[in-house]
Amino acid sequence: MGGDTLTHNNFDFRGFDVPELKAVTLAASDSDDRGADALNGDADKTKGKGSGKKSNGKAGGAAARSGKTEKKGKNVAKESDKGKKNKVGLFTPMGLRDVTVRNRIWLPPMCTYSAFARDGKPTPFHYQHYVSRAFGGFGMIIAEATAVAPEGRISPCDLGLWEDAQIDAWRWIVDGIRNAGAVAAVQLNHAGRKASTGCFPVGYEGRACPRKRALAYRAPSPIEFGNLNKPRELSVDEIHGIVGAFAAAAGRAVAAGFQAIEIHAAHGYLISEFLDPLCNERTDEYGGGLEGRARFLLEVVDAVRATVPESMPILVRVSATDWAAGGWDLDQTIVVSRMLKEHGVDLVDVSTGGIIPGVSIPVKDNYQVPFSEQVRAKAGVPTTAVGLITKPKQANKILTRGQADAVEIGRAALRDPYWPLRAANKLGVPVTEAPYQPQYIRGAF
Numbered sequence: 001m002g003g004d005t006l007t008h009n010n011f012d013f014r015g016f017d018v019p020e021l022k023a024v025t026l027a028a029s030d031s032d033d034r035g036a037d038a039l040n041g042d043a044d045k046t047k048g049k050g051s052g053k054k055s056n057g058k059a060g061g062a063a064a065r066s067g068k069t070e071k072k073g074k075n076v077a078k079e080s081d082k083g084k085k086n087k088v089g090l091f092t093p094m095g096l097r098d099v100t101v102r103n104r105i106w107l108p109p110m111c112t113y114s115a116f117a118r119d120g121k122p123t124p125f126h127y128q129h130y131v132s133r134a135f136g137g138f139g140m141i142i143a144e145a146t147a148v149a150p151e152g153r154i155s156p157c158d159l160g161l162w163e164d165a166q167i168d169a170w171r172w173i174v175d176g177i178r179n180a181g182a183v184a185a186v187q188l189n190h191a192g193r194k195a196s197t198g199c200f201p202v203g204y205e206g207r208a209c210p211r212k213r214a215l216a217y218r219a220p221s222p223i224e225f226g227n228l229n230k231p232r233e234l235s236v237d238e239i240h241g242i243v244g245a246f247a248a249a250a251g252r253a254v255a256a257g258f259q260a261i262e263i264h265a266a267h268g269y270l271i272s273e274f275l276d277p278l279c280n281e282r283t284d285e286y287g288g289g290l291e292g293r294a295r296f297l298l299e300v301v302d303a304v305r306a307t308v309p310e311s312m313p314i315l316v317r318v319s320a321t322d323w324a325a326g327g328w329d330l331d332q333t334i335v336v337s338r339m340l341k342e343h344g345v346d347l348v349d350v351s352t353g354g355i356i357p358g359v360s361i362p363v364k365d366n367y368q369v370p371f372s373e374q375v376r377a378k379a380g381v382p383t384t385a386v387g388l389i390t391k392p393k394q395a396n397k398i399l400t401r402g403q404a405d406a407v408e409i410g411r412a413a414l415r416d417p418y419w420p421l422r423a424a425n426k427l428g429v430p431v432t433e434a435p436y437q438p439q440y441i442r443g444a445f
């Protein structure tokens with residue numbers, strides 16, 4: 001890299017997913033002597049280390065390979081039988097407007113708080129983080145909460161799209177994700193009353209940064225979150241300004257090459273603060289009944305929709321409940337999801353919580369899936385389910401039961417970037433149909 005900044009302009013993507021290259025590699029892995037020799041050489045090396053599990057020497061390497069090919073062949077048959085039942089599963093592609101997602105295993109947005117220069121620009125860390133998960137076979141990669149304004153950052157090390165100077169730093173990451181065959185999306189956020197907390201690189205994790213270093217806290221009403229600082233009520237002009245900031249950030253996301261936008265309306269950040277009656281006590285047009293509390297979200301959606309191409313999908317992440325009595329709940333989520341659909345939103349990403357501190361959440365496997373199922377059925381909008389979905393069969397069942405249109409694998413993907421490839425193996429999807437990069441086919445599960 002030398003002293004140059006690594007950008008889209010000086011980065012070489014040759015060797016990323018190229019369909020013809022993949023076909024050649026697959027053919028070679030079945031018949032090519034060169035491939036067998038290379039494999040045997042590797043097998044000898046692993047044997048020397050005492051771990052030649054799949055091979056017992058020169059002939060063994062080839063035998064292991066042909067055994068594997070046969071096994072995959074059986075899987076092809078099994079899979080095509082399944083196909084006859086016409087059921088949507090993890091590896092069924094999905095269309096959203098003009099975008100085709102190769103499968104229904106998506107990476108949810110997860111903050112990494114790693115823009116260490118505090119300029120909102122992604123770095124080689126983010127490249128490695130996101131592109132390795134695209135190599136791992138995820139269908140859509142939703143980049144973490146990305147601030148639409150510097151004062152809307154959760155922490156000083158959040159990523160941003162609040163100024164044009166950030167576009168190039170994103171572009172090579174977006175290109176990397178896309179060249180690896182995944183769809184690149186970004187979650188746009190304003191953290192509202194939960195802004196300006198610390199994070200691991202700067203300390204004060206989960207707590208307010210000391211006031212002199214903190215940027216202004218803003219919210220629909222002056223009600224603080226737990227022990228964070230009391231926010232100032234936003235004026236109507238400021239609200240309009242933030243709507244514009246979402247639209248401008250979406251425009252920058254398009255310029256960086258993103259193929260989908262997710263608006264963060266969950267987890268107690270600014271948009272969900274407007275939605276929730278427990279943190280919105282406004283008496284103007286942005287408060288009161290559901291129509292007023294949803295106004296800010298819908299204005300953001302309309303502004304983003306008007307900015308991005310018609311062909312580009314918009315996703316909205318919601319908290320389907322705040323788990324608090326008298327607060328935001330599933331019924332309101334369903335009503336708002338219907339509104340979102342009417343305003344051109346293509347998918348609702350259904351999470352819960354994060355809005356009200358100190359509530360009890362019944363966290364267990366699939367605990368948020370019923371919310372996705374209800375939103376999907378009652379609002380008639382595609383959804384994703386997220387939250388403690390960790391096993392391939394568990395994830396697949398959510399889709400075959402019609403509880404969601406895609407699943408998101410969060411923490412499990414932090415420990416295993418290759419989760420989708422492993423899932424393909426577990427579910428009997430042949431290597432030829434699994435989202436391998438050509439270079440990795442010889443090491444297929």
Ligand SMILES: Cc1cc2nc3c(=O)[nH]c(=O)nc-3n(C[C@H](O)[C@H](O)[C@H](O)COP(=O)(O)O)c2cc1C
Nearest residue numbers: 108109110111144145351386387388389409410411
């Ligand atoms: C480290 C970390 C960072 C997260 N950051 C975000 C974020 O930026 N935006 C968001 O909507 N959710 C965020 N979440 C929530 C995840 O997207 C996901 O909903 C949650 O982890 C539950 O899914 P899981 O059980 O598969 O991990 C984060 C979660 C983790 C663990």
